[in-house]
Every structure is written in structure tokens, then in C-alpha cells.
Amino acid sequence: MAPEMQKTSMFIEQSPGDYENGDISESLDDDGRAKRTGTWLTASAHIITAVIGSGVLSLAWAIAQLGWVAGPAILMVFSIITYFTSTLLADCYRAPDPVHGKRNYTYMDVVRAYLGGRKVQLCGLAQYGNLIGVTIGYTITASISMVAVKRSNCFHKHGHNVKCQTSNYPFMVIFACIQIVLSQIPNFHKLSWLSILAAIMSFAYSSIGLGLSVAKVAGGAQVRTSLTGVTVGVDVSGSEKVWRTFQAIGDIAFAYAYSTVLIEIQDTIKSSPPENKSMKRATSIGVSTTTLFYVLCGLVGYAAFGNDAPGNFLTGFGFYEPFWMIDFANICIAIHLIGAYQVFAQPLFGFVEGWCSRRWPDSKFITREHAVVVPCYGVYYVNFFRLVWRTAYVIVTAVVAMIFPFFNDFLGLIGAGSFWPLTVYFPIEMHIARTHIPKYSLRWTWLKILSWVCLIVSLIAAAGSVQGLIQSLKAYKPFQTQ
Numbered sequence: 001m002a003p004e005m006q007k008t009s010m011f012i013e014q015s016p017g018d019y020e021n022g023d024i025s026e027s028l029d030d031d032g033r034a035k036r037t038g039t040w041l042t043a044s045a046h047i048i049t050a051v052i053g054s055g056v057l058s059l060a061w062a063i064a065q066l067g068w069v070a071g072p073a074i075l076m077v078f079s080i081i082t083y084f085t086s087t088l089l090a091d092c093y094r095a096p097d098p099v100h101g102k103r104n105y106t107y108m109d110v111v112r113a114y115l116g117g118r119k120v121q122l123c124g125l126a127q128y129g130n131l132i133g134v135t136i137g138y139t140i141t142a143s144i145s146m147v148a149v150k151r152s153n154c155f156h157k158h159g160h161n162v163k164c165q166t167s168n169y170p171f172m173v174i175f176a177c178i179q180i181v182l183s184q185i186p187n188f189h190k191l192s193w194l195s196i197l198a199a200i201m202s203f204a205y206s207s208i209g210l211g212l213s214v215a216k217v218a219g220g221a222q223v224r225t226s227l228t229g230v231t232v233g234v235d236v237s238g239s240e241k242v243w244r245t246f247q248a249i250g251d252i253a254f255a256y257a258y259s260t261v262l263i264e265i266q267d268t269i270k271s272s273p274p275e276n277k278s279m280k281r282a283t284s285i286g287v288s289t290t291t292l293f294y295v296l297c298g299l300v301g302y303a304a305f306g307n308d309a310p311g312n313f314l315t316g317f318g319f320y321e322p323f324w325m326i327d328f329a330n331i332c333i334a335i336h337l338i339g340a341y342q343v344f345a346q347p348l349f350g351f352v353e354g355w356c357s358r359r360w361p362d363s364k365f366i367t368r369e370h371a372v373v374v375p376c377y378g379v380y381y382v383n384f385f386r387l388v389w390r391t392a393y394v395i396v397t398a399v400v401a402m403i404f405p406f407f408n409d410f411l412g413l414i415g416a417g418s419f420w421p422l423t424v425y426f427p428i429e430m431h432i433a434r435t436h437i438p439k440y441s442l443r444w445t446w447l448k449i450l451s452w453v454c455l456i457v458s459l460i461a462a463a464g465s466v467q468g469l470i471q472s473l474k475a476y477k478p479f480q481t482q
Contacts (some may be wrong), residue, residue, distance in 0.1 A: 001144055029271065031103050038268035038286070040278040040288050042192040046265045047286030049195045049336070050258040052202040052293060057333075058251065060301025060309040065241075065248035067229035071302070072295060074252050079291040081454065082256040082423065083283060089259060089427040090279040091347050092434060093266045099274045104434065106351060107263045107422070114430040118219040123426060126418040128351065132397070133414035134260075134344045139172055139401040142337040145330040146171035150291055153329070156323035169402055171259070176398035182342055183390040186381070187350060192268070198339025206293045208325060210316055213297070213304040223306025230307045243467045250461025253454075254415040255294065256287070259423040264347045268333050349390055356385065413469060416462035424454040 018456035029035050061390045063071035094101035104110040111123040147166045154164035185191055224231075232241050302309055314329050356366050369381035428447050431437075437444045 003053070035269055036270045038192065038270060040269070040281040042195070043265050043269055043279060043282035044197040044285045044289075045192065045199045046261070046268070046343060047258055047282055048289060048369040049198040049340050050261055051256060051286060051290045052199075052206065052336075056202075056206050056293055056297050057256070057301075057312045057314050059255070059298035060090045060213070060305055061311050062248040062251045063229070063298040064225075064305070064307050064309040065244040066231050067227050068225065068302075069227050069298075071229070071248075072299060074249060075291065075294055075298065078253050078256050079287055079294075081450070082258075083287045083425040085424055086259065086262060086283045086287070087280050088431040089262055090266060090283065092427070092430045093144060093263060093275055093279070096434065098276045098434075103267070104263065105267050106347065107260065107426075108351075110263055110430065111426055114433045115426070119426075119429075122421065124351075126421045128348055130260050130414055130418035130422070131344050131348045135341055135348075136397045136401050138337045138341045138344070139175055139398055140168070140219075142175045142334045143168040143171040143401070145314075145333040145337070146174070148330045149327045152320070152323045152326045156319055160320055172398050172401055173333075176394050178338055179341055179345075179394045180391050182338065183345065183349070183394055184382075184387065185342065185346075186386075187346060190348060194339045194342055198336045198343075201332040201339070203293075203335035203455075205314065206297055206337070207328040208329040208332075210293075210297050210300055212325070213300040216304040216476060217300065221304060223304070223308070225306045235307045243464055246460045246464030247468060249457060250416060250464055252294075253457055253461060254419055256290065257419050257423045258286075259342060259427070260418065261347055262415070345393070349386075349393070352389060353386060370458050413462055413465040415467055419461070420451075420455045420458035424451055 027035055059075075065071075082466065089110070090109045090392070091098040092104070092114060094103055095110070102113070104113050107127050108120055109123045112120045147168055151164045152165050154162065154166075182194070227253060230236050230241060230244065232238050262279075265282075266275055269275045269278045269282075314326060314333070320326070353366075356363075360366050363385075366385045367383075369383050371375070371379050372382050374380045429450050432444065432447065437447070
């Protein structure tokens with residue numbers, strides 16, 4: 001019979017050997033959990049994996065709606081806002097002192113420590129609602145990239161005028177099967193290798209998109225661009241210009257948001273140097289790297305395609321040749337989204353498993369670990385509740401993605417509802433509470449103004465998302481292949 005052990009936490013793996021050898025203090029952190037081994041480098045990989053999604057390839061479209069002036073300016077503004085509020089949130093990981101205080105393992109724990117009350121439930125609703133939406137959206141987006149590989153080969157073989165329609169559904173099933181396996185990774189602490197691989201993939205396909213855009217510009221392609229973006233009366237109507245501007249601002253704002261998983265990422269970092277110092281360094285590297293890629297891909301993409309920039313110039317076939325490079329780029333997108341799915345799913349997994357273990361502490365199905373020897377790996381602890389719950393979650397997200405293939409439009413609405421509270425409001429309010437900033441002081445006033453401005457941006461983006469969702473619903477044909 002396989003050896004069994006009773007875990008004290010659903011978030012960590014504890015090896016019995018540590019206790020037998022008397023090395024408890026060396027193998028555990030100050031909170032009694034397994035010693036954290038993450039660094040600013042692994043945290044940077046998590047951030048880049050979470051932030052640089054395949055949406056980087058749609059920034060040319062966003063810049064096309066805003067133009068040469070507003071587009072780059074909005075990109076820089078939101079990069080600065082994201083960096084600033086992320087540093088505020090990093091200081092809240094421990095409470096009340098950012099270096100020696102008690103650890104908070106999740107975003108909800110941080111809000112509970114500094115604000116408390118009903119705001120904890122509001123934080124949980126915004127965070128986990130966003131995480132569920134993102135995982136469904138990634139299932140759809142990854143399948144689109146997989147389909148793009150098959151279509152690219154079809155176009156190369158039969159010509160660019162052939163429809164080459166292919167259903168997304170088989171590829172959603174493939175993606176879900178991969179996620180069922182990867183979802184058995186116990187927690188965020190074991191995820192570093194996958195995030196590093198995903199980060200490398202994001203650099204690869206972003207670089208390919210950038211390189212192809214540069215080649216098109218160097219080739220002397222004649223395109224129309226302007227200081228204010230798409231032209232009313234030529235490219236779009238007046239109302240379309242307004243809605244597209246709203247959507248573009250929302251796309252850029254949400255392209256930077258990773259606050260939903262910031263605390264969970266910080267909880268993987270070892271305590272020396274202090275976690276907040278390492279996290280701020282990781283944030284600086286992650287946001288600056290992201291901004292560089294965003295600006296390059298957005299501006300060069302706009303220069304290559306002009307006001308006719310597609311929503312995604314790899315899956316939307318802004319390029320057809322060289323087809324093998326398009327194939328490789330889309331494979332990189334799919335691999336990146338496989339890793340990104342786990343980055344966003346792990347906090348949700350941990351939340352549900354932690355709640356269940358506290359609710360039913362005597363349930364062997366929920367708490368017991370079964371040690372299994374895996375060749376070339378070692379001992380892996382199987383938890384039947386984790387196996388069943390995570391498998392069921394992946395299946396449900398895949399089914400929802402199949403039923404509602406326009407869910408990415410709805411994801412924009414979810415993002416609009418979570419961007420302001422998670423990226424701006426809670427970090428600012430907790431900073432005010434932690435540092436005891438006097439009410440109506442100059443710093444208090446500017447922080448409040450920043451919060452209100454970002455709320456307006458979220459409302460504007462939500463309006464654009466609703467309009468886009470309505471258009472998708474009108475055009476939706478459930479039995480048409482994608």
C-alpha cells in the first residue's frame with residue numbers, strides 16, 4: 001500500500017524526511033510553511049507570463065484607433081500607473097510592517113489585514129471572477145492560435161483566397177487535456193519552470209511579429225496612418241470611432257493588469273532580501289520589459305498596417321509568408337497560454353482547496369496525501385480532492401469556451417469590472433491605511449484623484465466592451481465553424 005500522510009495545509013508539500021532528520025527550522029519559513037525559494041528572477045518570469053499575452057499582437061489595432069500621439073502616450077501612462085500601484089501592493093504582503101509583519105498569502109488576506117469588512121468579499125468577487133474569465137478566455141485564444149497553424153498551411157498550399165475554415169473545438173479539447181495534467185502541479189511554488197518557459201515563448205512570438213512588421217515597413221508598403229488614428233468618414237463612422245477608442249483604451253489598460261496574482265507571486269519569494277524589495281525589482285523588470293515590447297509591437301505594427309491593422313496580425317493573417325515562421329509564432333502563443341492559464345488558475349485552485357480544508361478538516365478525501373513514486377521525478381503526493389476538483393474545473397472552462405466562443409468580448413467586460421478595484425483602488429486604499437496618510441493632505445488628494453480617473457477609464461472600457469459584446473451576439477452563429 002502506498003504510504004499516506006495528513007497535510008496541515010493545502011498549499012504546500014511537506015516531506016516527512018524533514019521532520020525525521022530534525023531539520024524543521026531549516027526546511028520551514030517563519031510561518032511554518034515549506035521554505036520559499038523564489039527570487040526576483042522567477043517573480044519576473046511569473047509577471048511577464050501573466051502580462052505579455054497574445055494581446056500584444058493586437059496593440060497595432062489599438063494604436064490604429066488612437067493614432068501616433070494618443071496611442072504611445074496612453075501606453076506609457078498605464079505602464080507608470082501599473083508600476084506605481086504594484087509597488088504599493090508589494091508593501092502590503094506583510095502586515096503591519098512590510099518587512100517583519102505577518103505574511104498574507106492571497107489578495108483577499110491582504111485586504112482583510114488592512115481594510116477588513118465587506119471590502120474583503122468585494123475583493124474576492126472581483127479577483128476570482130476575473131481569474132475564471134481569464135482561464136476561459138485563454139482556452140479560446142489558444143485554440144485560435146492552434147487553428148491558425150492549420151490555416152496557415154492551408155493558405156500556403158491552396159492560395160490566400162481559399163476559406164480554409166477549421167473548427168476550434170478539437171483544439172479546445174487538446175488544450176484542456178494538457179491543462180488537466182498541468183493542473184496537478186500542487187501550487188504556485190512549483191510553477192517557476194513553466195512560467196520561465198512561457199515567458200521565453202512570449203518573447204519569441206512578440207519578436208517574430210515585430211520582425212515581420214519591420215520587414216513589411218522596410219519593403220515600402222504603402223499604408224495610411226495619422227496623428228489621430230482611423231479617420232471618421234473614411235475608415236469608420238463617428239460612433240464607431242468613439243466605441244473603438246473606448247475599446248482601445250480598455251485593451252491597453254487591461255494589458256498591463258496582473259494585480260490579481262501579484263500577492264500569490266510574492267508569496268513564492270524567499271525572505272532574504274525582504275520580499276517587498278525583491279517584488280519591486282521584479283515589478284520594475286516585468287513592467288519595463290512589457291512596455292518595451294508593447295511600444296515596439298504597437299508602433300511598428302501600426303506603421304506596417306496603418307489604419308487597416310488587424311485585431312491580431314498573426315492569427316488574423318496580417319502576414320501569410322513565410323508560413324513556417326507564422327506556424328512557429330502561433331505554436332509559441334499556444335505554449336505561452338498553456339503556462340499563463342496555470343499562473344491565473346493556481347490562486348483559484350489554492351483558494352478553493354484552502355477553504356475546503358478549513359471547512360472539513362477531518363475529511364480524508366480532502367486532506368490526505370498519497371505518496372506515489374514517479375520515474376525520473378521522485379515522490380509525488382496525490383490528493384484525490386485536488387485531482388477531481390481541478391480536472392472538473394478545466395473541463396467546465398473548456399465547455400463554456402465551446403458554448404460561448406465570443407467570450408473574449410465578455411472577458412473585456414470582466415476586465416473592466418476588475419481593473420479598477422484590483423489594480424488601483426485596493427492598493428491605494430491599503431497604502432493610505434498602512435502609512436496613515438492624513439485625510440485631505442496633498443498626497444491623499446492626489447492618490448484619490450488617480451483612483452477616480454482610473455474608475456472613469458474602467459467605466460469607459462466597460463461601455464466599449466458591452467457594445468462589442470452586443471455586436472458579437474448579433475453576428476453569432478452557433479453551428480458555424482470558426
